[in-house]
Amino acid sequence: MRDHPHGESAHPDVWTGRATNRVQWLLALGGAACMALGVELAVDSAWNSGIAPLVMSVVGCIAAGLLVMFGTLAFVHVDLKLDKDSLEVRCGHIGLPRRRIPLDHVAGAEFAPHVTPRQWGGWGYRWRPEKGTAVVVRRGEGVVLRLWDGHTFTITVDNAETAVRVIRDRLRPSTPGTTL
Numbered sequence: 001m002r003d004h005p006h007g008e009s010a011h012p013d014v015w016t017g018r019a020t021n022r023v024q025w026l027l028a029l030g031g032a033a034c035m036a037l038g039v040e041l042a043v044d045s046a047w048n049s050g051i052a053p054l055v056m057s058v059v060g061c062i063a064a065g066l067l068v069m070f071g072t073l074a075f076v077h078v079d080l081k082l083d084k085d086s087l088e089v090r091c092g093h094i095g096l097p098r099r100r101i102p103l104d105h106v107a108g109a110e111f112a113p114h115v116t117p118r119q120w121g122g123w124g125y126r127w128r129p130e131k132g133t134a135v136v137v138r139r140g141e142g143v144v145l146r147l148w149d150g151h152t153f154t155i156t157v158d159n160a161e162t163a164v165r166v167i168r169d170r171l172r173p174s175t176p177g178t179t180l
Contacts, residue, residue, distance in 0.1 A: 015166045017080040017157040021123065021138040024072045031069030038062035075124045078137045080157045082166055087145070089135055089155055097125050099135075101145065101153065108146040109167040115142035115156050143167070 038061030047054045074092040081088045088100045116139045120126040126134045132152030136142075141160040145153045145167070157163060 013084060015082040015163065017082075017159055017163050018077055019137050019140070019155075019157045020077040021075070024076050024123065024137075027072040028069045028076075031065045031067070031072065033065070034061050034068060035065030038065060071124075075135075075137050078135050078155060078157065080143070080155055080163060082163065082170070084170065087167070091125065091135060091137070099153075101147070103167075103170055105147050105149070106145050106167065106171060107148045108171070109164045110144045110146070111161050111164045112142045112144050112154065115140065115154060120154075 038058045041054065041061060042058045045054055074094075074096065076092055079090045079095075081090070084103075086100050086102045087106070088098065090096075090098045115134070115136060117123050117136050120128065120131070120134050120136045123136055123138075126136060128134075132154065134142075134154035134156075136154070136156050138156055140156060141158070142154050142156040143160045143163050145155075147153065
């Protein structure tokens, strides 16, 4: 780490980080296959037992396919944006779900070297009463925020140590005349 002269910021005004999980693209393909099966049933069906079972099968395959496809694509990656006032977490390509946490609600930040989906019950936006809330898109390093209300919020993100350092620097009160 290089030294910065007094008055020069050690971090940019906006720090961004990201974590990606390419495995979930395979799950999305499974959802697309389910949808294709529903379309195939609708177009080329030779069911002799009536229309109701056919409609239920078509609608079920298409609905399951959409749910799996969009549910997995929502958590292909997570973006973390940290500015001077807040931390914002956005998931997937459309940015939903999204959570914005003002820095004055953050009591501290810690580096977690090993966050796994198994600890949280899978990928995605997770809540566990004993652990708090998390956005987990892959196994690896993460940031654990301790909030003033007693809750924790964990985010898997690449270069999490730098994110923790930036958060801690922004939480530190800056008083004129002091040097770090």
